[in-house]
Amino acid sequence: MSLKHAILVLLETEPGSGYDLLKRFKERLGYFWNASHQQIYLQLKNMNQAGLLQCEQQPQVGKPDRKVYKITHSGHEALLEWIESPAKVSRVNDALLVKMYAGHLVDKHIILQEILQHKKVHQAMLNTFLTLEEKYLNMEAQEKAGYALPFLTLRKGILGEQAWLDWAVEVEVFLT
Amino acid sequence: MSLKHAILVLLETEPGSGYDLLKRFKERLGYFWNASHQQIYLQLKNMNQAGLLQCEQQPQVGKPDRKVYKITHSGHEALLEWIESPAKVSRVNDALLVKMYAGHLVDKHIILQEILQHKKVHQAMLNTFLTLEEKYLNMEAQEKAGYALPFLTLRKGILGEQAWLDWAVEVEVFLT
DNA sequence: CTCTCCATGTAACTGGTTACATGATTGG
DNA sequence: CCAATCATGTAACCAGTTACATGGAGAG
Numbered sequence: 001m002s003l004k005h006a007i008l009v010l011l012e013t014e015p016g017s018g019y020d021l022l023k024r025f026k027e028r029l030g031y032f033w034n035a036s037h038q039q040i041y042l043q044l045k046n047m048n049q050a051g052l053l054q055c056e057q058q059p060q061v062g063k064p065d066r067k068v069y070k071i072t073h074s075g076h077e078a079l080l081e082w083i084e085s086p087a088k089v090s091r092v093n094d095a096l097l098v099k100m101y102a103g104h105l106v107d108k109h110i111i112l113q114e115i116l117q118h119k120k121v122h123q124a125m126l127n128t129f130l131t132l133e134e135k136y137l138n139m140e141a142q143e144k145a146g147y148a149l150p151f152l153t154l155r156k157g158i159l160g161e162q163a164w165l166d167w168a169v170e171v172e173v174f175l176t
Numbered sequence: 177m178s179l180k181h182a183i184l185v186l187l188e189t190e191p192g193s194g195y196d197l198l199k200r201f202k203e204r205l206g207y208f209w210n211a212s213h214q215q216i217y218l219q220l221k222n223m224n225q226a227g228l229l230q231c232e233q234q235p236q237v238g239k240p241d242r243k244v245y246k247i248t249h250s251g252h253e254a255l256l257e258w259i260e261s262p263a264k265v266s267r268v269n270d271a272l273l274v275k276m277y278a279g280h281l282v283d284k285h286i287i288l289q290e291i292l293q294h295k296k297v298h299q300a301m302l303n304t305f306l307t308l309e310e311k312y313l314n315m316e317a318q319e320k321a322g323y324a325l326p327f328l329t330l331r332k333g334i335l336g337e338q339a340w341l342d343w344a345v346e347v348e349v350f351l352t
Numbered sequence: 353c354t355c356t357c358c359a360t361g362t363a364a365c366t367g368g369t370t371a372c373a374t375g376a377t378t379g380g
Numbered sequence: 381c382c383a384a385t386c387a388t389g390t391a392a393c394c395a396g397t398t399a400c401a402t403g404g405a406g407a408g
Contacts, residue, residue, distance in 0.1 A: 002271040003395080009278040019359050032273035039396065041361060066359080083282050086290060087271045089297045095178045095263045097208035097332060102185040103325045106259050114262060121265045149279045149287075152350060156273060156343050163339035167332050174328060179367080195387050215368060217389060242387080 003043050004052070006033050008071060008079040011053065015070040018044055028150070031125070031157040044069055052078055100171075112175040119168045126161035129154055179219050180228070182209050184247060184255040187229065191246040194220055204326070207301070207333035220245055228254055276347075288351040295344045302337035305330055 010016070010024045018041045025035050044067075047053045052075035058066040071079075096118060103111040136144065136151050144151075186192070186200045194217045201211050220243075223229045228251035234242040247255075272294060279287040312320065312327050320327075 002269070002274060005271070006274045009274055012278065012281070017359080018361090022359095029274065029277065032268055032270040034267045034269060036397070037359090038361080038398090045361095079278070080281060083275050083278060084286055086293060087275060089294055090268065090270045090272065091210045092208055092266065092268060093178070093210060094208040094266045095181070096266065097329045098178060098182045098185055098205065099259050099263060100332075101205065101326050101329050102188065102255070102259060105188070105256060110260055117262060118265055148350065150277050152347055153273045153277050155346055156276075159339045159343045160336075163335045167328075167335045170331055171328055174324065193387080194389090198387095212369070213387090214370090214389080218368095221389095 002033075002082075003035055003039060004047060005079060005082045006035070007040070007043055007047065008052065008075055008082075011069060011071045012076070012079060015056075015068050017066050017068050021069075031129070031160075032153060047075070051075075108175050112172070115168055115171050115175070119165065122161050122164045122168070126158065126165065129157045129161065133158060178209075178258075179211055179215060180223060181255060181258045182211070183216070183219055183223065184228065184251055184258075187245060187247045188252070188255060191232075191244050193242050193244050197245075207305070207336075208329060223251070227251075284351050288348070291344055291347050291351070295341065298337050298340045298344070302334065302341065305333045305337065309334060 006025070006029060007021060010021055010028070016024065018037065021040050021044070022035070022037050025033060025040075044053065044055075048055050048069065052072060053069045054072050056068045056070065058068060096114065099114065100111060132154055133151075136147060136154070139147070182201070182205060183197060186197055186204070192200065194213065197216050197220070198211070198213050201209060201216075220229065220231075224231050224245065228248060229245045230248050232244045232246065234244060272290065275290065276287060308330055309327075312323060312330070315323070
């Protein structure tokens, strides 16, 4: 299970609350890791209990306390251990392809419409990634160096989305 | 969710036992849908109870009964309804990219080794897909027509794996 | 005044994995 | 003889989603 480790990664550089983490997930790991706020709050509680994080409560007026979590030494150790041990090849379960496979059962326009809807989402993601890429490429050498690995994950996103869109073209050609 | 629907797809053309389905998953939906035998047996039981499938028990000597499941009318309806209603864009949770993102915490050879391991698996998958593609391309026009949609899902696999391997090259260039 | 964002959480449920369990047959 | 494959399942656990719940602040 890796939500735990993803949280450790995001807290490794700076402490943050559950909500902060939610935002960081969207900004930084958005393409390859998703987490809902419910999952995050629960995980933080568990990880705090397990001693991977420590929590500082900041009282707020008219709001629930702001709980800022910080990685502990034990948390840092756990993170390194995880990075160093091999990960399984992640296998997808893609419902769209199951539909595609059985598409002969319905009118082909239904499948085509579905593809076009998904295409919009993938095109939008690609655009976001390309904007981020440009930002990176315009950085000064020094700043660039610090973002090299995140940039490689961005490249994964770009190549993945481009492949998706190339595939969509093949599908459209066949279905129209 | 969709394991249910994937099973309906696989039983739509011909009945089969849990073990038959396990094999069909591997052969036909392998790239985009994974299911363990435990999941399948459980689902079949539930779907039988829900009236989507009917089960015929074939007694066997020295073995548990062979339970052959067949899609019912209600199951067929459920399948069509599912295909016709929009699917969410599937979002990946890829632990390898989380590691990559935080790769600065460890020696870069650790990340490189991990990439090389994963690359082997992706290369093997691509080879399998390319073999299947060739098989399809050598079919006669008539037979080809019947496999057009499954062929498109195969194309997705091919484009996806090629993109993965292209990305791996970029990673290797950076890490060596 | 309503909508969106900020900010936090609990509870029930569904989906999926890991571990356990059994035993025959086939191929090297 | 040993490993793999055939063939079936249960139980405990872990991960993730959906629904529910609350309430302030700022924008239009």
